[in-house]
Amino acid sequence: MAKTHISTSINGEPVEFLADPGSSLLDALRNTLGLTGTKEGCGTGDCGACSVTVDGRLVCSCLVLAVEAEGAEIATIEGMAQGEALHPLQRKFLEMAALQCGICTPGVLISARALLEKNPNPTETEVRFGLAGNLCRCTGYDKIVRAVMEAAAEMRETV
Amino acid sequence: MTDIRYLAPRTLDEAVAAFAAAQGAARILAGGTDLLVQMRAGVVRPGLIVDIKKIGEMTEIVEPPEGGFRIGAAVAGATLAEHPRFGKVWPGVLEAINLIGSKQVQGRASPGGNLCNGSPAGDSVPAMVAAGAVVTIQGPGGRRTLPVEAVPAGPHRTSLAPGEILVSFTLPPRPAGSSDAYLRMIPRTEMDIAVVGLGASLTLQGGVVTAARIGLGAVAPTVLLVEEAGKALIGSRLDDAALEAAAAACRAACRPIDDKRGTIAYRTRVAGVLLKRTVAIAAARAQGGN
Numbered sequence: 463m464a465k466t467h468i469s470t471s472i473n474g475e476p477v478e479f480l481a482d483p484g485s486s487l488l489d490a491l492r493n494t495l496g497l498t499g500t501k502e503g504c505g506t507g508d509c510g511a512c513s514v515t516v517d518g519r520l521v522c523s524c525l526v527l528a529v530e531a532e533g534a535e536i537a538t539i540e541g542m543a544q545g546e547a548l549h550p551l552q553r554k555f556l557e558m559a560a561l562q563c564g565i566c567t568p569g570v571l572i573s574a575r576a577l578l579e580k581n582p583n584p585t586e587t588e589v590r591f592g593l594a595g596n597l598c599r600c601t602g603y604d605k606i607v608r609a610v611m612e613a614a615a616e617m618r619e620t621v
Numbered sequence: 622m623t624d625i626r627y628l629a630p631r632t633l634d635e636a637v638a639a640f641a642a643a644q645g646a647a648r649i650l651a652g653g654t655d656l657l658v659q660m661r662a663g664v665v666r667p668g669l670i671v672d673i674k675k676i677g678e679m680t681e682i683v684e685p686p687e688g689g690f691r692i693g694a695a696v697a698g699a700t701l702a703e704h705p706r707f708g709k710v711w712p713g714v715l716e717a718i719n720l721i722g723s724k725q726v727q728g729r730a731s732p733g734g735n736l737c738n739g740s741p742a743g744d745s746v747p748a749m750v751a752a753g754a755v756v757t758i759q760g761p762g763g764r765r766t767l768p769v770e771a772v773p774a775g776p777h778r779t780s781l782a783p784g785e786i787l788v789s790f791t792l793p794p795r796p797a798g799s800s801d802a803y804l805r806m807i808p809r810t811e812m813d814i815a816v817v818g819l820g821a822s823l824t825l826q827g828g829v830v831t832a833a834r835i836g837l838g839a840v841a842p843t844v845l846l847v848e849e850a851g852k853a854l855i856g857s858r859l860d861d862a863a864l865e866a867a868a869a870a871c872r873a874a875c876r877p878i879d880d881k882r883g884t885i886a887y888r889t890r891v892a893g894v895l896l897k898r899t900v901a902i903a904a905a906r907a908q909g910g911n
């Protein structure tokens with residue numbers, strides 16, 4: 463079957479790959495490009511484990527076609543840390559034990575970052591609503607919410 | 622999935638030509654939040670996917686010189702939320718669209734997809750019906766317009782002819798003293814499907830209702846315009862008798878399903894309750910109370 467040649471940008475790097483027109487961006491990231499930080503929980507938009515941004519917009523990569531990446535700018539969890547330096551959200555998640563099995567964590571981090579970019583000083587309710595598209599079956603969410611609030615506070619101080 | 626072709630045309634003419642030529646085998650792709658789920662489940666197996674998001678008219682929000690708004694069918698909820706004026710003029714339509722799914726879903730989900738998917742529980746549809754939105758449709762035979770309530774034809778069916786694409790929603794200019802609201806009843810607070818959804822759009826002058834439209838969702842095979850409910854409100858000061866008459870009209874319009882998420886009796890009763898609550902919010906907004 464004919465595959466389509468796609469030129470895109472992932473975490474600021476130009477990337478080319480061949481995509482099956484019916485396959486998802488999630489499949490391309492994980493299976494074609496080996497970027498397995500983005501997780502698959504449900505494949506139907508319900509869990510948020512596959513969250514990435516496309517042209518700055520938070521989306522579920524399981525609900526985006528791989529061919530839609532043509533000419534777009536994609537950001538995945540692999541681009542979140544700068545080399546060895548973790549993003550404040552990543553650091554707070556570790557310090558405050560905001561993860562257990564970790565399968566939801568990349569998606570939660572990507573959506574938390576998108577939330578803080580729009581709203582650097584969210585209330586707890588805003589954090590909970592902002593992350594409502596990310597399911598976690600381990601933590602009970604409380605530690606996630608606290609870690610996001612702490613990271614937000616730290617990020618406000620450093621700008 | 623076997624042999625799917627993907628096209629992202631830059632013009633509507635190209636999109637219509639490709640869509641029509643593929644006959645039943647093609648599907649339009651807006652945000653994909655319904656389509657990709659259906660493809661994954663194997664319910665839909667398109668031979669051709671026509672992505673309409675590269676077409677300017679499909680993704681723009683325009684304030685035409687004659688007033689009102691024209692929203693491209695494929696505009697994402699998140700984009701509409703960022704518009705500086707839309708939510709001030711049509712807070713009910715915006716809140717209905719923004720209720721669709723999570724932030725991630727909002728990044729993609731469009732009002733056109735919500736309408737064309739044809740779910741009786743689509744959240745934006747009752748609000749668009751209440752707003753008096755008119756849709757522009759383009760097909761092999763040219764362009765036509767329809768009131769939004771004429772688009773749904775049954776669960777997951779629309780009145781669009783083969784090869785026709787929904788292009789935009791036109792919302793009318795707003796007289797002073799107008800506003801709208803949308804409420805849905807769901808068993809949870811987020812990420813759920815409406816058991817009842819109700820959109821109300823009102824104009825009040827000196828405390829008297831001069832225009833009112835009510836859209837009702839999830840209680841019949843299609844979203845409904847409840848004309849009797851609007852009529853019961855017009856001329857009133859939203860006194861209890863007028864509100865009860867409008868609520869009764871909503872209950873009378875219900876032909877709901879009975880399922881684990883809501884019985885027929887429950888959905889019918891809630892339709893009346895939501896009428897009163899939604900009208901109260903729209904009236905407060907119309908009178909500047911927001």
Ligand SMILES: Cc1cc2nc3c(=O)[nH]c(=O)nc-3n(C[C@H](O)[C@H](O)[C@H](O)COP(=O)(O)OP(=O)(O)OC[C@H]3O[C@@H](n4cnc5c(N)ncnc54)[C@H](O)[C@@H]3O)c2cc1C
Pocket residue numbers: 506507508648649650651652653654655656657658673694695720721722723726729730731732733734735736737738742743744745785786787788812813814815
């Ligand atoms: C996790 C999750 C939660 C959700 N929650 C809600 C919710 O709370 N409320 C709700 O109402 N919906 C909900 N949905 C359903 C869905 O997000 C909405 O129906 C959304 O508005 C669909 O828009 P889209 O742009 O993604 O449509 P698409 O999936 O792109 O299209 C939907 C259908 O319409 C057709 N279509 C799209 N645009 C056009 C057009 N311009 N002309 C002709 N045909 C067209 C497509 O071919 C397809 O059949 C949810 C979905 C998910 C995955």
Ligand code: FES
Pocket residue numbers: 501502503504505506507508509510511512513522523524525
């Ligand atoms: S895998 Fe995409 S939302 Fe669950």
Ligand code: FES
Pocket residue numbers: 560561562563564565566567597598599600601
């Ligand atoms: S840490 Fe296990 S699902 Fe969230």
